[in-house]
Amino acid sequence: MLRFPLIVLNFKVYPEVIGENCIRLAKYAEEVADEYGVGVAVAPPITMLSRVVNSVGIPVFAQHVDPYLPGSWTGSTIVEMIKECGAVGSIVNHSERRVLLADISMVIKRLKENGLIPLLCTDTVDTTRAGAALYPDILAVEPPELIGTGIPVSKAKPEIVVGAVDVVKKINPSIHILCGAGISAGEDVAKAIELGTEGVLLSSAYVKAKNPKSILSSMAESAVKAWEKNQSSR
Amino acid sequence: MLRFPLIVLNFKVYPEVIGENCIRLAKYAEEVADEYGVGVAVAPPITMLSRVVNSVGIPVFAQHVDPYLPGSWTGSTIVEMIKECGAVGSIVNHSERRVLLADISMVIKRLKENGLIPLLCTDTVDTTRAGAALYPDILAVEPPELIGTGIPVSKAKPEIVVGAVDVVKKINPSIHILCGAGISAGEDVAKAIELGTEGVLLSSAYVKAKNPKSILSSMAESAVKAWEKNQSSR
Amino acid sequence: MLRFPLIVLNFKVYPEVIGENCIRLAKYAEEVADEYGVGVAVAPPITMLSRVVNSVGIPVFAQHVDPYLPGSWTGSTIVEMIKECGAVGSIVNHSERRVLLADISMVIKRLKENGLIPLLCTDTVDTTRAGAALYPDILAVEPPELIGTGIPVSKAKPEIVVGAVDVVKKINPSIHILCGAGISAGEDVAKAIELGTEGVLLSSAYVKAKNPKSILSSMAESAVKAWEKNQSSR
Amino acid sequence: MLRFPLIVLNFKVYPEVIGENCIRLAKYAEEVADEYGVGVAVAPPITMLSRVVNSVGIPVFAQHVDPYLPGSWTGSTIVEMIKECGAVGSIVNHSERRVLLADISMVIKRLKENGLIPLLCTDTVDTTRAGAALYPDILAVEPPELIGTGIPVSKAKPEIVVGAVDVVKKINPSIHILCGAGISAGEDVAKAIELGTEGVLLSSAYVKAKNPKSILSSMAESAVKAWEKNQSSR
Numbered sequence: 001m002l003r004f005p006l007i008v009l010n011f012k013v014y015p016e017v018i019g020e021n022c023i024r025l026a027k028y029a030e031e032v033a034d035e036y037g038v039g040v041a042v043a044p045p046i047t048m049l050s051r052v053v054n055s056v057g058i059p060v061f062a063q064h065v066d067p068y069l070p071g072s073w074t075g076s077t078i079v080e081m082i083k084e085c086g087a088v089g090s091i092v093n094h095s096e097r098r099v100l101l102a103d104i105s106m107v108i109k110r111l112k113e114n115g116l117i118p119l120l121c122t123d124t125v126d127t128t129r130a131g132a133a134l135y136p137d138i139l140a141v142e143p144p145e146l147i148g149t150g151i152p153v154s155k156a157k158p159e160i161v162v163g164a165v166d167v168v169k170k171i172n173p174s175i176h177i178l179c180g181a182g183i184s185a186g187e188d189v190a191k192a193i194e195l196g197t198e199g200v201l202l203s204s205a206y207v208k209a210k211n212p213k214s215i216l217s218s219m220a221e222s223a224v225k226a227w228e229k230n231q232s233s234r
Numbered sequence: 235m236l237r238f239p240l241i242v243l244n245f246k247v248y249p250e251v252i253g254e255n256c257i258r259l260a261k262y263a264e265e266v267a268d269e270y271g272v273g274v275a276v277a278p279p280i281t282m283l284s285r286v287v288n289s290v291g292i293p294v295f296a297q298h299v300d301p302y303l304p305g306s307w308t309g310s311t312i313v314e315m316i317k318e319c320g321a322v323g324s325i326v327n328h329s330e331r332r333v334l335l336a337d338i339s340m341v342i343k344r345l346k347e348n349g350l351i352p353l354l355c356t357d358t359v360d361t362t363r364a365g366a367a368l369y370p371d372i373l374a375v376e377p378p379e380l381i382g383t384g385i386p387v388s389k390a391k392p393e394i395v396v397g398a399v400d401v402v403k404k405i406n407p408s409i410h411i412l413c414g415a416g417i418s419a420g421e422d423v424a425k426a427i428e429l430g431t432e433g434v435l436l437s438s439a440y441v442k443a444k445n446p447k448s449i450l451s452s453m454a455e456s457a458v459k460a461w462e463k464n465q466s467s468r
Numbered sequence: 469m470l471r472f473p474l475i476v477l478n479f480k481v482y483p484e485v486i487g488e489n490c491i492r493l494a495k496y497a498e499e500v501a502d503e504y505g506v507g508v509a510v511a512p513p514i515t516m517l518s519r520v521v522n523s524v525g526i527p528v529f530a531q532h533v534d535p536y537l538p539g540s541w542t543g544s545t546i547v548e549m550i551k552e553c554g555a556v557g558s559i560v561n562h563s564e565r566r567v568l569l570a571d572i573s574m575v576i577k578r579l580k581e582n583g584l585i586p587l588l589c590t591d592t593v594d595t596t597r598a599g600a601a602l603y604p605d606i607l608a609v610e611p612p613e614l615i616g617t618g619i620p621v622s623k624a625k626p627e628i629v630v631g632a633v634d635v636v637k638k639i640n641p642s643i644h645i646l647c648g649a650g651i652s653a654g655e656d657v658a659k660a661i662e663l664g665t666e667g668v669l670l671s672s673a674y675v676k677a678k679n680p681k682s683i684l685s686s687m688a689e690s691a692v693k694a695w696e697k698n699q700s701s702r
Numbered sequence: 703m704l705r706f707p708l709i710v711l712n713f714k715v716y717p718e719v720i721g722e723n724c725i726r727l728a729k730y731a732e733e734v735a736d737e738y739g740v741g742v743a744v745a746p747p748i749t750m751l752s753r754v755v756n757s758v759g760i761p762v763f764a765q766h767v768d769p770y771l772p773g774s775w776t777g778s779t780i781v782e783m784i785k786e787c788g789a790v791g792s793i794v795n796h797s798e799r800r801v802l803l804a805d806i807s808m809v810i811k812r813l814k815e816n817g818l819i820p821l822l823c824t825d826t827v828d829t830t831r832a833g834a835a836l837y838p839d840i841l842a843v844e845p846p847e848l849i850g851t852g853i854p855v856s857k858a859k860p861e862i863v864v865g866a867v868d869v870v871k872k873i874n875p876s877i878h879i880l881c882g883a884g885i886s887a888g889e890d891v892a893k894a895i896e897l898g899t900e901g902v903l904l905s906s907a908y909v910k911a912k913n914p915k916s917i918l919s920s921m922a923e924s925a926v927k928a929w930e931k932n933q934s935s936r
Contacts, residue, residue, distance in 0.1 A: 013311075015304040019318050046280050047315040064309025070249040072382055072437065075298025075331035080252050081281045097309035098802040101795060105828045126807045129835040133873070134828055148306055171835070203306065327569060334566040339594045360573045363601040367639070368594055405601070483772040486782050514748050515783045532777025538717040540850055540905065543766025543799035548720050549749040565777035616774055671774070 001088055001117070002059060003039035005223040006199035007189070007216070008119065008140070008178065010043045010063065010091065014207050022048045023055045025206070028213040030056040036220035038227075039199065043091055046077055053086035061119060062090035064097045067106035079110045089117025092136065095144035101130075108134050121180070121201070125163035132171040139168060139177050140201040146181035148204055152188035153181040158195055165196035185215075186222030193226035235322055235351070236293060237273035239457040240433035241423070241450070242353065242374070242412065244277045244297065244325065248441050256282045257289045259440070262447040264290040270454035272461075273433065277325055280311055287320035295353060296324035298331045301340035313344045323351025326370065329378035335364075342368050355414070355435070359397035366405040373402060373411050374435040380415035382438050386422035387415040392429055399430035419449075420456030427460035469556055469585070470527060471507035473691040474667035475657070475684070476587065476608070476646065478511045478531065478559065482675050490516045491523045493674070496681040498524040504688035506695075507667065511559055514545055521554035529587060530558035532565045535574035547578045557585025560604065563612035569598075576602050589648070589669070593631035600639040607636060607645050608669040614649035616672055620656035621649040626663055633664035653683075654690030661694035703790055703819070704761060705741035707925040708901035709891070709918070710821065710842070710880065712745045712765065712793065716909050724750045725757045727908070730915040732758040738922035740929075741901065745793055748779055755788035763821060764792035766799045769808035781812045791819025794838065797846035803832075810836050823882070823903070827865035834873040841870060841879050842903040848883035850906055854890035855883040860897055867898035887917070888924030895928035 009029055011017040017025060026042045033040035041059040044052040053060045062085075066076040082090055092107050093099045099107065108118040120136035122128040128141050141164040146153050154161055161179045168177050179192045180201035192200050200219075209215045243263055245251040251259060260276045267274035275293040278286040287294045296319075300310040316324055326341050327333045333341065342352040354370035356362040362375050375398040380387050388395055395413045402411050413426045414435030426434050434453075443449045477497055479485040485493060494510045501508035509527040512520040521528045530553075534544040550558055560575050561567045567575065576586040588604035590596040596609050609632040614621050622629055629647045636645050647660045648669035660668050668687075677683045711731055713719040719727060728744045735742035743761040746754040755762045764784040768775065772782055784792055794809050795801045801809065810820040822838035824830040830843050843866040848855050856863055863881045870879045881894045882903035894902050902921075911917045 010308060012306050012308050013302070013304055013315060014306070015314070018304065018314050045315050046309075046311055047283055047319050049281055051284065062309075068247070070247055070252065072246050072248070073330055074244060074246050074325065074328040074437075075280075075296075076247055077280055078247050080249070081247060081279050084253050085281050091308065093803060094308040095804075096307055098804055100800040101803045101806055101829055101832060102797075102800055102825055104803055105826065105832065109828070123804055124807065126811070126836055127803055130803060130807065130832040133831040133835045133869075167835075203308075329570075332568040332570055335561060335569045335572055335595055335598060336563075336566055336591055338569055339592065339598065343594070357570055358573065360577070360602055361569055364569060364573065364598040367597040367601045401601075478776060480774050480776050481770070481772055481778055481780050481783060482774070483782070486772065487786050513783050514777075514779055515751055515787050517749055519752065530777075536715070538715055538720065540714050540716070541798055542712060542714050542793065542796040542905075543748075543764075544715050545748055546715050548717070549715065549747050552721050553749050559776065562776040564775055671776075 002041070004176065004198045005193055005227045006039035006041065006176070006178065007219060007223060008041045008043065008061065008199065008201045009206050010201060010203040011045060011207055012063070012203050013045050016207050017045055017048070023052060025212060026052045026056045028216065030058045032213065032216045032220050033058050036217065036224055038220045038223050040216070040220070049082060049087055050085040059088040060086065062087050063094065065090040065092070065107055065111070067103040067110065079114050079116065083114050083116055087116065089119055089137070092118050092120045094121045095123060095142060095147060105134050108136050125160060125167060128164040129167040129171065132168045132175055135172055136175060139175050140180050141177070142180035142201065144181070149182050150184045150205070151182040152184065152191065153179055154188055154191035154195055156182065161192065161195045161197060186218040189219045190222040190226040193223060193230060199223065236275070238410065238432045239427055239461045240273035240275065240410070240412065241453055241457060242275045242277065242295065242433065242435045243440050244435060244437040245279060245441055246297070246437050247279050250441050251279055251282070257286060259446060260286045260290045262450065264292045266447065266450045266454050267292050270451065270458055272454045272457050274454070283316060283321055284319040293322040294320065296321050297328065299324040299326070299341055299345070301337040301344060313348050313350065317348050317350055321350065323353055323371070326352050326354045328355045329357060329376060329381060339368050342370050359394060359401060362398040363401040363405065366402045366409055369406055370409060373409050374414050375411070376414035376435065378415070383416050384418045384439070385416040386418065386425065387413055388422055388425035388429055390416065395426065395429040395431060420452040423453045424456040424460040427457060427464060433457065470509070472644065472666045473661055473695045474507035474509065474644070474646065475687060475691060476509045476511065476529065476667070476669045477674050478669060478671040479513060479675055480531070480671050481513050482672070484675050485513055485516070491520060493680060494520045494524045496684060498526045500681065500684045500688050501526050504685065504692055506688045506691050508688070517550060517555055518553040527556040528554065530555050531562065533558040533560070533575055533579070535571040535578065547582050547584065551582050551584055555584065557587055557605070560586050560588045562589045563591060563610060563615060573602050576604050593628060593635060596632040597635040597639065600636045600643055603640055604643060607643050608648050609645070610648035610669065612649070617650050618652045618673070619650040620652065620659065621647055622656055622659035622663055624650065629660065629663045629665060654686040657687045658690040658694040661691060661698060667691065704743070706878065706900045707895055707929045708741035708743065708878070708880065709921060709925060710743045710745065710763065710901065710903045711908050712903060712905040713747060713909055714765070714905050715747050718909050719747055719750070725754060727914060728754045728758045730918065732760045734915065734918045734922050735760050738919065738926055740922045740925050742918070742922070751784060751789055752787040761790040762788065764789050765796065767792040767794070767809055767813070769805040769812065781816050781818065785816050785818055789818065791821055791839070794820050794822045796823045797825060797844060797849060807836050810838050827862060827869060830866040831869040831873065834870045834877055837874055838877060841877050842882050843879070844882035844903065846883070851884050852886045852907070853884040854886065854893065855881055856890055856893035856897055858884065863894065863897045863899060888920040891921045892924040892928040895925060895932060901925065
């Protein structure tokens with residue numbers, strides 16, 4: 001269902017993604033995915049989820065999902081709801097929406113039981129080790145202090161990326177690892193892949209770009225090149 | 235935009251409202267509203283919000299909304315999102331989704347600034363007094379211990395309903411007051427209106443009914459009768 | 469039990485107040501209270517509460533208290549615990565420890581039932597109106613954006629102070645109103661009292677002062693003068 | 703600093719432990735520890751922490767601690783505060799006080815940096831695996847649905863205990879593992895140790911016992927026997 005290297009675009013709830021522009025940004029992502037042969041996934045605001053799924057063929061994630069079973073949980077977003085929309089999975093524990101350990105575990109379990117993909121966010125090597133022990137399908141390490149800065153984690157704190165890749169490999173090598181925070185150019189994506197990840201998670205650099213398709217194309221191109229280099233060097 | 239007496243149907247995230255049945259339940263509500271000339275509003279799960287708005291002509295509420303401005307708030311539901319869907323307002327501070335005082339105030343303000351209707355839930359006479367002081371358009375008093383019990387607040391704790399009506403009148407008589415918790419039959423609705431409210435907030439009695447349209451019709455009929463009696467006695 | 473004008477010193481959990489220096493800072497507060505004939509109260513870290521109570525004769529507040537009855541609430545601080553320590557009351561809903569509306573109401577009720585004093589914090593005129601409707605004994609309005617800045621609310625946003633005084637008077641004139649945020653000198657205290665409050669809530673300006681007793685003395689002196697001026701002008 | 707087998711007595715905030723009786727219950731615990739040569743530790747309410755430390759020679763834990771550094775965190779309990787009281791460590795993430803994954807990680811790190819012992823609670827085999835990956839000194843597995851029931855986890859869900867022991871061994875065999883929930887008699891303690899744990903975490907069975915010293919003595923005796931049997935069978 002997913003293709004690697006993978007670029008996950010978290011739309012957050014920026015003004016740019018509330019309404020039709022959200023669909024436009026999702027379509028650009030699909031075009032770039034097709035053109036460069038890379039994986040690109042989008043995570044739109046929850047109210048746009050079904051509309052985005054119906055507009056594009058690339059994987060669509062929710063940004064957050066609560067751990068509860070269907071029932072009397074006014075105002076919650078549960079796994080069955082995003083599945084009904086056609087989402088392929090959900091981001092879990094983003095630094096802007098942290099979750100209790102017990103709930104992270106429950107959400108990962110419920111997503112998998114429903115055939116959906118948990119994309120777990122962690123912030124340090126330690127929480128990555130703990131997160132990997134919960135067996136999410138994808139794990140994205142994102143030092144929160146770099147989010148939105150334009151300073152890429154792959155440059156500013158490569159030791160966190162390398163450390164995260166290392167602990168994930170030890171605990172469960174089948175988990176796909178991404179990195180995020182500050183990713184804003186093709187070279188940041190290339191560097192992330194060189195450090196051993198399988199892609200990136202980013203947000204404002206795409207959503208708020210003057211020319212989002214152009215920046216994403218450049219990232220996709222860099223991703224493919226770095227990926228091929230990695231493969232050939234094995 | 236709203237018609238009184240008003241029956242607000244909170245769909246929560248019951249299994250019955252995830253998918254097409256949600257639309258069916260919203261359409262029944264519209265039919266009953268038209269047939270009996272009462273206000274009926276629905277609050278579907280957030281992922282169904284735009285679909286329900288596009289399917290019915292009655293007012294549609296969100297079940298919860300976060301206080302933030304558009305921006306980097308991964309996984310949040312903000313006012314602009316539900317407005318874009320065509321919702322008329324949002325439930326705020328439901329007992330299953332309690333909110334900080336500072337955030338209740340901010341959400342009410344942001345909803346109104348966006349031309350939307352805050353429907354604030356409170357649980358006691360004291361919190362109703364405090365809630366009324368924040369000037370929501372609608373205030374629903376619901377003792378949480380009665381929610382889902384089938385024991386109507388209007389019978390079990392009429393003093394809370396009467397007390398709530400009283401404090402709202404004193405602080406801001408333009409606030410519409412509803413009552414909720416345990417409302418499951420026409421007589422509960424009638425009693426609620428006799429106690430001075432302008433309608434009810436209910437959930438499982440409708441969503442989980444064998445014949446939801448029939449139970450809602452009976453409530454609408456009772457609401458109209460009690461309402462007329464109140465009007466004529468003034 | 470309390471004397472006005474009142475200066476409440478919130479010790480927070482600054483490094484300066486963990487250990488013996490906490491007692492020293494509380495004793496200075498007592499000396500200033502005695503010397504200038506003003507009310508001075510302290511709110512030490514919770515682990516120091518009983519030790520501070522046993523060391524000084526001035527009123528001692530907790531910084532936060534949970535709404536629960538005694539029972540299985542591991543890690544909570546409940547009303548009975550701070551009462552047993554000899555505290556006279558508790559700060560409620562400080563901007564660094566915001567509380568759900570339903571819980572604020574419950575905590576105020578439980579404090580009063582136990583003969584203790586709720587000191588409720590709010591941040592705007594709107595939340596002050598709502599807070600006043602819950603009938604705390606003391607209400608401190610503190611715009612959080614000014615906390616710790618050294619820019620006094622009484623200067624930067626006098627309209628919030630005046631507005632808060634006004635709504636409190638309307639809802640329940642027996643509530644004592646303080647103001648906080650940015651209070652760092654005697655003139656800020658004077659200005660606060662001139663605007664109609666009965667005192668101030670402050671923290672870093674005292675705890676982190678080179679000479680805390682001196683700064684507090686200057687505040688006490690200004691408080692007394694402004695207070696007398698207010699009284700004589702009535 | 704700790705002796706095994708270990709019985710940790712979580713006093714919660716039961717009415718029985720607010721005031722002098724708390725000291726009495728701590729002293730009984732010390733007497734039993736001395737008499738039977740087992741480890742017994744107590745976790746009193748936070749306001750009693752320093753008084754209990756000053757009254758007994760056995761290890762004293764906090765029930766909860768926040769992840770923050772000393773600073774402007776009104777109402778928080780931080781590591782430096784419990785250290786100053788003389789606590790040896792803190793319970794972390796009790797089911798009645800769940801914590802975010804990122805904060806659990808930070809609290810464990812900060813406790814260790816301050817020479818204190820994290821006692822992490824988890825609820826399932828999965829969260830135990832994740833918790834063990836954060837390297838706490840002690841890990842207590844407690845299915846929350848059994849807490850306070852008197853139905854011991856060691857009997858009702860031995861597979862959780864065995865599974866937890868197993869994953870901890872694999873991830874970091876130096877972590878001491880306890881089990882909790884429903885422990886109410888000597889045989890429950892024996893069974894827990896037979897299943898591979900090094901002790902138990904309990905609360906109401908001790909705090910609310912008619913004769914707390916007698917029940918604890920019986921548990922200590924069973925613990926010693928089971929422990930010796932385990933040792934000799936290795």
